[in-house]
Amino acid sequence: FKTIQHAYGVAISTPGDKTIILLSDISLTGAITLNSGSYTGTVTITSEGDSRFNVTDNTTETQDLITFTGTNTDVVLEDVTFNGNGKGSNMFIVRGGASLTLSDGASVINGGSGVWVWGDSSADRSALFMEEGSVISGHTGFNRNIKDVTGTNSSSAVGGVAVVGSHTSFVMEGGSITDNRSDSYAGGISLLFNWSGGIAEITGGSITGNSCTQSAGAGGIYLWNGSVTVSGGRITDNTNSGVGAYNDLGRIS
Numbered sequence: 001f002k003t004i005q006h007a008y009g010v011a012i013s014t015p016g017d018k019t020i021i022l023l024s025d026i027s028l029t030g031a032i033t034l035n036s037g038s039y040t041g042t043v044t045i046t047s048e049g050d051s052r053f054n055v056t057d058n059t060t061e062t063q064d065l066i067t068f069t070g071t072n073t074d075v076v077l078e079d080v081t082f083n084g085n086g087k088g089s090n091m092f093i094v095r096g097g098a099s100l101t102l103s104d105g106a107s108v109i110n111g112g113s114g115v116w117v118w119g120d121s122s123a124d125r126s127a128l129f130m131e132e133g134s135v136i137s138g139h140t141g142f143n144r145n146i147k148d149v150t151g152t153n154s155s156s157a158v159g160g161v162a163v164v165g166s167h168t169s170f171v172m173e174g175g176s177i178t179d180n181r182s183d184s185y186a187g188g189i190s191l192l193f194n195w196s197g198g199i200a201e202i203t204g205g206s207i208t209g210n211s212c213t214q215s216a217g218a219g220g221i222y223l224w225n226g227s228v229t230v231s232g233g234r235i236t237d238n239t240n241s242g243v244g245a246y247n248d249l250g251r252i253s
Contacts, residue, residue, distance in 0.1 A: 004055070005032050005047070012039035012073070019044045022053045022080060031089075033061050036070030036098065042075040053106055057085045062142075064093045071097030071124075077134075078103035084111025090142040094119060094126045102175060104133030112142030119165030119198070122166065128163065131207060132174030136160045139180040140179055159187040159210060163198060169201040172233065181211045188224035188238060193226030200228040207233070212240040245250070 001007040004026065005196030011018035020043065036043070047053040065084070068075050075098065080181055082091055083251065089113040094100045095118040108114040114136035117128045130136075141157035163170045181187045187210035191200050200223075210219045219238025221228065 001016040005034065008034045008043065011043050012036045012041075013038075015041065016043040017044070017086050019046065022047045022055075023055050023072055025147075026055045027058045028055060028065065029058055031059065031061075031067070032055070033067040033069065035072035035096075039070060040072040042074045042076055044078065046077075047078060047079045052079050052081060054081045054083050056083045057087045057089055057091075057111065058089060059089065062088045063090070064116070065089045065111070066092050068092065068094045068098045068100055069096035073097075073100060076098045076101040076103050076107035079105035081107040081109065083109055083207075084139070086110055088112040090116055092116070094128060095124060097124045097126055099127040099129065101129040101131065102134035102136070102214065103131045106133075108137040109135065109138070110138040112140060113162060114139050114160045114177075115162075115167050116142075116144070117161075117170065118164040121167035124165070124247070125167045125169070127171070128161065130172045130175040130177075132204070134175035136175070136177045137179050141182045158182045158190040159212075160189060161201065162190040162192060164190075164192045166194050166198065167197045168193065168198045172205045174204045176206045176208070177210065178206065178212070180210045182217070183213045184217055185214070185224075186210070186218040186220065187211070187212045188218075188220045189222070191221065191223045191226060191228055192235065193224060198226040200226070202228070202230045202235075203232040205233045207235045208237050210238045215240060
């Protein structure tokens, strides 16, 4: 197949879990949407053999580069690097009930933001899972209006991960979120749940070296409503430009 879109469309056209194997590096010259529709199952995107190929942003606009959507579909990335190439785009948006799993060898680097998880309604229940060996790093902030969450026009430029809206979730069992920055909420993980709440669990991995220039923001994790449970992993050396109270964890509830 010449494009990820074509391969994905074929993969979800019949029942059962599928694997898309990349045979070379890929250059993206435009944003893509991978909509699984009524497909139920897991689609794994990986590299051939011992390779770790790059999917690189070579677009000319700042945008959501790759959109995953579709109820009851889990997309798994392993042994592949998605490189934002300093273009400033959000690398992934996960919505409509889909989930994204970053498995061993999956890296999402050098964009505006790494992953936005967006919940538009109680039916969406979109999610991000991070496993050992995954990386989200080098993101510099991607602006998005989150009025639906905060109730006011609020432009949010978050760095590594943003989990937004109702009934969304984030589970980190391993991997690293490191060296991301933002000018609001958090450089590392922004948990911006609305009144319906959301869930975040961190049992392993590392959240280190992230920064936020907003004095009331957080370098590491910022929580708005919902809940976050931290029972493992390492959250250290994150900074903001304020007094330092929210370097690793900031909270408004």
